[in-house]
Amino acid sequence: MKSDSPFYENTIKALKQSELFSGLKEAVIQDMLLMFRRQTWLRKSIVMQPEETVKEFFVIISGRAKVSRINPDTGKEFILFLLGPGDGFDIIPLLNGKEHNVSFVAMDDLEALSAPFTTVHDWIERHPEFNRAFLPYLGKQIRLISNLAFDLALHDTGTRLMKLFLQHTVHDNPYPSLKLINDLSNEKLASMIGSVRVVVNRFLQKLKEEGIIDAHRGSLEIRDLQALVQKIELHVGLSTRNKKNTN
Amino acid sequence: MSGKQKSAVSIFNTHTDAEDAVRELQKSGFDMKKLSIAGKDYHSGDSVAGYYNTGDGVKYRGKSGVFWEGVWETVLGSAFFIIPGIGPVVFGGPLVKWIISALEGATLVDGLNAIGTVFYSIGIPNDSILEYETSLKSNKLLLVANGIAEEVEQARKILEATKATDTTVHHG
Secondary structure, eight states, X not given: OOTTSTTHHXXXXXXXXXXXXXXXXXXXXXXXXXXXXXXXXXXXXXXEOGGGTTTEEEEEEESOEEEEEEOTTTOOXXXXXXXXXXXXXXXXXXXHOOOOSOEEEESSSEEEEEEEHHHHHHHHHHOGGGHHHHHHHHHHHHHHXXXXXXXXXXXXXXXXXXXXXXXXXXXXXXXXXXXXXXXXXXXXXXXXXXXOHHHXXXXXXXXXXXXXXXXXXXXXXXXXXXXXXXXXXXXXXXXXXXXXXXX | OTTSXXXXXXXXXXXXXXXXXXXXXXXXXXXXXXXXXXXXXXXXXXXXXXXXXXXXXXEEESTTHHHHHHHHHHSSOEEEEEETTTEEEEEESHHHHHHHXXXXXXXXXXXXXHHHHXXXXXXXXXXXXXXXXXXXXXXXXXXXXXXXXXXXXXXXXXXXXXXXXXXXXXXX
């Protein structure tokens, strides 16, 4: 991307707010932009199929993408990650060069930067300071997957749903808000916790009656974060008060 | 993703830059039937702008008549529309056919003009459409290369090496 592109300013702004790039000097980001190109997808388009995961690395500038796998026999979908602005994908093939058996689908109109793996590897080699953000980001992704595996094995659907809400709650506002999942359908929420829509409907209704959440069609809000945390603690039997350090 | 239609859209500051890019695409063997161009070429009071057919092809009278007639020898189709919010815009290539279809079929997308509707139909999201319309308004030119993945990738590589200020690949 060239510096006189009309999209340049917005792109720089998005990167400066991202977990992966915010710590980098502007000159390093500019060097990166010279090698990355801009691409867009309309909502619901397939961004990448498994066989394409070994070609390019993407950084989301605006919109969301889901990383999922579908059981070809049942059609049941499991959403592994929901990615938003500033997130990079697909990190696993970037590291090991092997196909990742997942699909990437745009959940909104999606704008991303992309570059071939070799270009990204060269850039990282030239700018090792990127690793200061990249390694913790990678650690966070691994921890999310590990938590998900434990949750699926050890906790019931209600607890998994509440933990999903907590994981996506932005705490630094005067009022807590849900990030990325606030407008998802119950079916999509179910796909993120390995459940089905009817079960999620039931739990959402319960949480709504207890005044913990506010759910309307296409809009989900946390009304009582403390009650949500207490309820999770009760179900999990572990303190989640140190969530910031453990999640 | 091969087989699926994509578009590469480039923005150029000047007619010369756009003309050079068209020439580069032609040299590379890109199918010129899949290349479109759009740009304003009308400055009130500067000169007469007009568009007519003399029987042996379309003639364009305007500030950059030579440029447009050169482009029209290369791409398929030509038109001159007054687009609300943008003004008079000259088009060449398949964009012409798509705009006419949008106008005749009354298939305009809510909140979008004819060119916005066409851009949306080829997979360009709203934010980018707004930016392209702003570019047209400020007298920049757009080149749109569409086709299957391999064709668009070939066009993108060439366009990125030109003086285009931006080249974006849009997936439908």
